[in-house]
Amino acid sequence: MHALIARFLGVKRPLFQIITAERFSEVVNDIPLPSRDGRRAGVPADLHPVLAEQLTAAGVTGLWIHQREAWDVAARGEHFIVTTGTASGKSMCFNLPVLDGLLRHTRGRALYLYPTKALAQDQVRRLQELSDGVVEAAVYDGDTPPAARRVARERARALLTNPDMISVAMLPHHERWGDFFFNLEYVVIDEAHAYRGVFGSHVANVLRRLRRVSSFYGAEPQFLLASATISNALDHARNLTGLDMTLVSNDGAPLGQRRIIMWNPPVLDSALNVRRSSTSDAAEVLAELVRHKVRTICFTKSRRSAETVYQKTVALLQDTAPELAKRLSPYRAGYTPAQRRGIEERLFSGELLAVVATNALELGIDVGALDVAITVGYPGTVASLWQQWGRAGRGKGKSLGLFIAGNDALEQFFIRHPQELLNRSVEAATVDFTNPYIHDKHLLAAAYESPLMDGDTLFFGKGLADAANRQMQQGRLRHQAGSWFLRGSDYPAADISLRSSSSDQFTIVDEETGDIVGTQEAESAFSFLHPGAVYLHMGESYLATMLDLDGRVAAVRRFYDNYYTQPRRQSATDILTLELDSTFGPLRLFLGTVTVSSQVVGFQKKRTGSDEVLGVEELDLPTQHFVTESVWFTVPLELIAHDTLARLPGALHAMEHALIAMLPLLAMCDRWDIGGLSTPVHQQTELPTIFVYDGHPGGVGIARRGFHQFERWMKDTLALIRSCPCESGCPSCIQSPKCGNWNEPLDKELALRLLSSMLS
Secondary structure, X not given: OHHHHHOOOOOOOOHHHOOOOOOOOOEEEEEEEOOEOOXXXXXXXXXXXXXXXXXXXXXXXXXXXXXXXHHHHHHOOOOEEEEOOOOOOHHHHHHHXXXXXXXXXXXXEEEEEOOOHHHHHHHHHHHHHHOOOOOOEEEOOOOOOHHHHHHXXXXXXXXXXXXXXXXXXHOOOHHHHHHHHHOEEEEXXXXXXXXXHHHHHHHHHHHHHXXXXXXXXXXXXXXXXXXXXXXXXXXXXXXXXXXXXXXXXXXXXXXXXXXXXXXXXXXXXXXXXXXXXXXXXXXXXXXXXXXXXXXXXXXXXXXXXXHHHHXXXXXXXXXXXXXXXXXXXXXXXOEOHHHHHHHHHHHHHOOOOEEEEOHHHOOOOOOOOOOEEEXXXXXXXXXXXXXXXXXXXXXXXXXXXXXXOOOOHHHHHHHXXXXXXXXXXXOEOOOOOOOHHHHHHHHHHHHHHOOEEHHHHHHHOOOHHHHHHHHHHOOOEEEEOOEEEEOOOOOHHHHOOOOOOOOOXXXXXXXXXXXXXXXXXXXXXXXXXXXXXXXXXXXXXXXXXXXXXXOOEEEEXXXXXXXXXXXXXXXXXXXXXXXXXXXXXXXXXXXXXXXXXXXXXXXXXXXXOOOOEEEEXXXXXXXXXXXXXXXXXXXXXXXXXXXXXXXXXXXXHHHHHHHHHHHHHOEOOOHHHEEEXXXXXXXXXXXXXXXXXXXXXXXXXXXXXXXXXXHHHHHHHHHHHHHOOOOOOOOOOOOOOOOOOOOOOOOHHHHHHHHHHHHO
């Protein structure tokens, strides 16, 4: 401990000299990024006087060029999406034209959508300041008291809400909102990249329902979107809204000097290639920065990790700089709104030197100028990583971005290939609003709002009649005089969870308090909620104690032990339909729909931080089936030497794991959103075959992205396995934390040979 403390002692250092390879052997890459001057354009001459006065009072004498471009596009009446860097002033891109319009049209209304409550609360203040209080703005979400909701509905001209409230509270009761929809001129969608996968596919349907109800009242609002940088911003905006869009992406904001540091914890077990805990190393780095009074934000992937890093950092500071320990705070979901506001204000004012946060602070909440952003573990997408690093440094100030890796395959891939991270195009956001498991539910909700008609293809596309007829066959809709009517008096929107593609869900209940912890799709409930499973939810650990298959209820209790569980599954795939096929070198490549059959037959208990097996238990659960989208390819027998046939299952299995690990680099998803299966002989292809499929019923576009980016995907997979220093496979390359066969068998050497042959 004394040697560790000694690392914190010494003279004060400039920012770029605090965390260096000379002082910390864990620093494996230190990469400077160039600064950039800002490019300005003039304030529009026809800007409303109230806005012009507020900008002048704030010392704003010009706009960045992307802000001015957004103004010009909006003035032409076009829908747009602006995608520029963090802290580049994207809010001004939509706030100026919206407030200008509301100031000129005194009955006009605007609807702002935010993915989090905290972000909506933060934006209310900005709107009121910019309009000098003339435009009344209000938040309408689950925390809004009933009386305040009525006031917001009747008086707020800028209403800030979330997709859930629009779906379940506004659209089904649109008659109460008649004046609002009649005067709706603008719809703002901030942080549009957050609407992807299952959630994004739901939101795309909600927005189509919103456009339809607005049209019923004679309104055609202008849609203004803002997003972090993604590779398919224009297509994503079109997929979300169903509208033609203009892209604004010429970022004119300045960038100060920035360094990116890659930190790799040391190996503790060379045989297993297991490294020291990334939370311990994060605490060490954070304590060093706080001791130098450097304003820092540290991002972790879970609430538990945030609390752990915070506690370890405080313990280190008590030994080296006890007076600074109180200037550090955690920030995560689960705190009350007042607690979160208090932390944000203390950070903004400079009272706090550092905060340890989950991604709740990743989005654009204004917490003032920060010097350093630490990311502990890969946050799931390159876009999120840059979003987090972008929280540090504003304007021309210096900033530091640190990435602290763990054992995860992607994290170690980036450590070994830093330019693959820094120079890589950000991922594409995947959305499929036509997914029948999602789309059909929203058509029922739309029919409740107003009978569906042939002309509604304007909103729901050419597949409207087919989807409506599916619901007629199930007895949910009836067709009469060219329209589809909802049968019964149900309230369909109340049954739609925007975070799930399945209507078959288990409710998770804390057996000690009776509180509802959350829900889990039935397709994955057996894997995550079987009796004895350690279940993670919002960063907290629970032990599953009961799974009621008939009542669709899982009982859990808080869990504090030091182990995790891995289910053992027996899986199979059956090809249902083939949509696309092509060749890639010697391979045949396919995209289509498959039925996935899976039975959980047992589970392992494994000590956290190691591969030590503490016990194995058997389970007796029924086989589950679901239909989803898959990419698959067959391997010709001529690529396989006769003397390696016995090793083929291990090679295919290793390739499957590595492919799943790398697919999130192409689609904005997590490896837990993806499933896979490999077999030396598939009953339908009659060849060695690897399937990689969407882990959600109906699919959300992840496998499709892999099909269209197959060459890049394969090259990344080869680089991942080839560059890992382990001999026979480890968590940093071909082992998977979600493997249903407990990572058996795996053959790294043959997987490399096969991949090289495929790419040659």
